[in-house]
Amino acid sequence: MQALFIIIPLLAVLILNLPFRKSYRRIAFYLAIVVTFFQIAMTLTSGFMLWINITDLFKFNFITQLSIDLFTLVVLFTIGLIAFVSLMVCRFSYKKDPFNFINLILIAMMGMNGIVMTRDIFTLYVFLEITAAASFILIAMDKGIEAFEGALKYLILSAVATIFILTAIALTYFSIQSLNFGDIGSYLKGLNGRYPPNITAAVILFLTGLSIKAGVVPFHGWLPDAYMSAPAPVSVFLAGIVTKVAGVYTLMRLTGEVFNNIPFISSVLMAFGALSIVIGALAAIGQSDFKRILAYSSISQIGYIILAAGIGTPLAFAGALIHFFNHASFKSLLFVNSAAVELQTGIRDINKLGGLAGRMPVTGGTSIVGFFSTMGMPPLAGFWSKLIIIVAAWASGYYIYSIIALLASVLTLAYFLILQRKVFFGKIAEGLENIKEANFGLSFPAILLAAISVLLGLVFPFIIYYFQANWLLKLVL
């Protein structure tokens, strides 16, 4: 069954690129939507039990090399959801032919699905490269100077990260003779804190490489330019899921499963997390570009996830996982809102906007949900994940980190209030009097993501019970 998450998007790409494919261009969008629906349905329902019987007929060797647990399921669902949103934004707002974008989204989905299902560090590297390659091309698709600059910065820093990760894999294999997460974790546990220089170097290189991929401070230099210069649907996709899967998920998985016995990793991750929370928020306050503010906000919110991963307790990890999903949904919502504003007004400079809430009520209303959820306002979804992270930090004795995470919400409130005031409230800006609401393709995803933030926040206590129910775990796993 696991292999279907890679094979289905691959088949879709191959079908769309067969000879005489001009006739397939018309169905490309619908085929891609079906693939995302398939992924969402498979992760949500018990229907995939049926697929296990079907795929038994196909003896794919690599089925045994992939595995799915609850963490993977949540991320697979998130990938499907954000890919669906990005496709909608592209179909209804991207002025150029969306065919190439659709193909690249499907390739990136394959890469990300492989990242979350593998338990082997070399396979992880291969799928990281698939995701990175698709991302470079997506950022550069518009072929403008800004787009190439953003793609080049991402490419260069990603190449540096790749060198670090590959070197770490080589050092690990040389020392341990295995690339499996479980084998490496057992070996490190058996060392009882006496780590040879090879292993220490490998761990440091892994941390550095993955921190670059995640856009964590101080390795975040590429992120604002890449998010800002990419076309709107690409920004939704990158900010919503790509950076989180390629960097944040991988850090969480390796920290939890492989490096969980190494104390200094915890300290480093918590420090990086706290730095990202504060510096991301402070940098966002000084920005005037809508997307750039959201990019720095992403750095700040990713810092919460990294902080929780560094704390490492089960409660902290649960908070990290929930914030992973929440951030994917509310950040994608905010980038959809920025796409709507940019499409309707042609402006991203918040100093030249104003009073749009009356002209674009859906965009304005959903942006408020996104902002409040980012800030951690109850009863929205973002409140619960931030609360869990802050409580986990306090309960583990990391009082300073807990206070930093709490006070940073004030900074978040500051830059989002500035953004709301300048873009959606106040007097309507000159020349924007005849602006109308964005089309269905941008309004529907915004309403969907806002509804998810609200509903998830309201039913959160029941969801915790749902995931803890043993009968469900047995069914799902």
Added chain:
Amino acid sequence: MKDILIMIILSGLVLFAVISVMIRSLVKAAIALAIASAFLAVMIFILGAWIAAVIELSVCAGMITVVFISSISLTIPLSKEEVAVEAKQRMSRFIYLPFILVLTLAAAIILWNSRLINFDFISALKGTQVNLDFSAQGSAIWDKRSIDILGQVIVLLSGAFGVVVLFKERNQK
């Protein structure tokens, strides 16, 4: 004899890698990189991983060079005046290179003598024999690393797609 061959190959690899970074002409830099990749492929073959050597040769020395030269073909060359100005400033960028080389050599010698990092794999090379049991290697890769082969295919697909997306519309213009 094998030691001398390995030293020649490693020296060639480093030499052409440095040339690819320092040379002014982009096309010659791409070709130098391809030659460095070819030396690396030979080294990998001597170490016994012949399939990896073939992939290194075909992808890194082959496809990557094609991609580089395709992108270089899209650039606008500098005028003679711009070349003259740039040539004067260019070499000043490499003024620190000898110091970096000396520091790196010194660090390597210190690490080697202190045994801080385990370099035993180098002595293991002396006992390496080229394994030409194709069926066993192929079976090992297909049975145990098949997901990586699928991943490599997808990487090549995305690379090819990237070339089409970024270059095709330009040609049509």
